[in-house]
Amino acid sequence: MDELIQVVENKINSLRASVEYNKKYFDFPFTNNSDHYYKLMLLHNRLENWELFLKTLLSFRNSRCKIISKKSSFFKKVMEMENQGVPGYVTKKTQSQILEYIKQLEWKIEELEGVWLQDRVRWRMTE
Template identity: 45%
Template sequence: MEELLNVVSEGINKINTNIARNKKYFDYPFTTNCGHFYKLLLLHSQVECWEQFLKLLNKFKGDRDVTFTKQCEEFEKRITIEKSMVPGFVTQDTLNQMIEYMRTLEWKVEELLRKESHVFSKERNE
């Protein structure tokens, strides 16, 4: 995730540098070329899109960096209480929380597998 954030940030910096360079072109008195104005407009549009994408990635990173604890016992208690009230019924809120917890576990497992495969491939190359 960090690598992706770094790549997107570098891309945004490159576009901003390109915008700054194209703006300097307009300081000269002979710049009546509409193509450069259009290019500058497109660069601004690109940087806005990439900044929105970076915000979305940071949001996902914030969602995934949640420290989690074992919740099996808590879910077990909630399910038994809900089943005792109405037999065979579990509330939608409990199910949604269980699904969200499973997603965070999957993210952590994927991260660990990626790290493990990266370390394994690095050891194999050495």
């Protein structure tokens, strides 16, 4: 999904540059060409469509993706503090937090594993 978003952003940047270049054409006194105005309007229209498409892609990415941050140092500090109180004892709250974090990581790994398996099958078919 990120690669698709990057391609769309590159296309938008290219269209913006093209629009700016064509706008500078009007700074010259010999620009009475109506065809050029029409092309500029089409460029603006195309740019708006790509921007709407990018906005749609970003909304899908944000609604279906959960950001997973690194928590190992946090869990290490919590467990060290709990071990100072009672050695070898970890509270139920910390255990549930660690379990939830592991489930999120497993979900991400399973998602990536599926992608790799598909690529391996395609690679074997091309050999």
